[in-house]
Amino acid sequence: MTIALITGGSRGLGKSMALHLADKGHDIILTYYSKKDEAEAVATEIEGKGRKAAALQLDVADSGTFPAFAETVSTLLQENWNRSDFDFLVNNAGIGINAPIMEMTEEQFDQLTNIHLKAAFFLSQKLLPLMIDGGRIINISSGLVRFSLPGYAAYGALKGAIDVLSRYMAKELGPRGITVNALAPGAIETDFGGGVVRDNPEINQFVADNTALGRAGLPDDIGGAVALLLSPEAGWITGQRIEFSGGQFL
Numbered sequence: 413m414t415i416a417l418i419t420g421g422s423r424g425l426g427k428s429m430a431l432h433l434a435d436k437g438h439d440i441i442l443t444y445y446s447k448k449d450e451a452e453a454v455a456t457e458i459e460g461k462g463r464k465a466a467a468l469q470l471d472v473a474d475s476g477t478f479p480a481f482a483e484t485v486s487t488l489l490q491e492n493w494n495r496s497d498f499d500f501l502v503n504n505a506g507i508g509i510n511a512p513i514m515e516m517t518e519e520q521f522d523q524l525t526n527i528h529l530k531a532a533f534f535l536s537q538k539l540l541p542l543m544i545d546g547g548r549i550i551n552i553s554s555g556l557v558r559f560s561l562p563g564y565a566a567y568g569a570l571k572g573a574i575d576v577l578s579r580y581m582a583k584e585l586g587p588r589g590i591t592v593n594a595l596a597p598g599a600i601e602t603d604f605g606g607g608v609v610r611d612n613p614e615i616n617q618f619v620a621d622n623t624a625l626g627r628a629g630l631p632d633d634i635g636g637a638v639a640l641l642l643s644p645e646a647g648w649i650t651g652q653r654i655e656f657s658g659g660q661f662l
Contacts, residue, residue: 415498416642417441417485417539419472419531420505422451424602425552428635429502434458434465436639441485441498443470443505466492472505472531473523482538489542497542500642502550503532508605510563521566528570533577546589548642551578553596553653559661571596575653582651591650595637598657600629624659633658 416433420426421442430440431454440458444451444467451467458465466488470481489495506528509520532551543549553575556568578594585592599619601610608615609628619628637656640646 413439413493414500415439415441415489415493415495416500416502417443417498418502418504419443419470419535420445422447422454422467424604425597425600425631425634426502426504427454428631429504429638430454430458430465430635431461432632432635432639433500433642434461434463436643437463438500438642439464439493441466441468441488443468443472445469445471445505464492470505472535473526475526475530475534478535478538481535482542485539486542497544498547499544500548500550501536501539501543502552502638503536504550504552505531506552506604508567510605510608511566512563513565516566524566524570528567529573529577532574536581540585540590543590548647549578549581549585549590549592550638550641551581551592551594553578553594555596555598555655555657555660557596557653558655578653579651586650591647593641593649593651594653595634595641596653596655596657597634597637598623598629598655598660600631600634602631619660622661623657624662627658629656629658 416438418426418430421430422444430442455465455467551574554571556564557572575594578592581592599609616628620626
């Protein structure tokens with residue numbers, strides 16, 4: 413029995429990750445920020461697949477809540493699984509703010525930093541004592557680290573920091589047998605960033621025209637990628653940035 417903890421698991425990419433991992437036989441702890449009903453619906457769907465699941469509220473923007481969250485996870489593991497540890501962590505929760513450098517506010521920058529970089533660092537720090545030796549961590553990066561589009565300077569820079577952080581984590585956690593990789597999606601049809609890739613036909617076509625496989629990504633493309641990286645066969649991969657974009661902007 414393996415247990416994966418996925419932040420931001422109530423919708424979009426996180427939901428797809430949770431369902432794909434459940435299909436592979438993993439139990440799931442997912443977090444949500446405000447949409448409790450959606451998160452519990454995902455947990456119910458996972459249980460319908462014969463796996464155990466739990467949904468926990470977490471504001472990844474507030475690192476001060478992380479110690480209490482880790483205690484909640486510890487209690488949940490004991491009560492629901494009769495375990496003191498879990499196997500996989502996917503730092504997925506995020507938001508999109510599209511603003512040119514000259515228009516980005518410091519408040520927006522700080523919000524992006526707290527959610528995308530500070531959370532990955534300090535939530536991992538607080539949860540690592542609960543992770544098994546030989547566990548795995550996936551930090552969600554972005555294709556916007558490799559290619560540049562106007563308005564995503566802050567977001568892309570922070571995801572670049574995630575790539576670097578993942579290498580350092582892989583180095584420091586290697587003695588415990590824990591692998592750490594950065595998974596970088598390309599443009600995906602979700603509600604992320606206001607659903608612009610999904611709902612704006614011109615932008616969707618722009619993505620498709622600049623992607624080798626001829627379409628924008630779908631949530632299941634990334635859900636499947638996470639299941640792949642957490643499979644037994646991927647255990648020798650660590651410290652890598654792996655892009656799943658269908659060949660965007662090659």
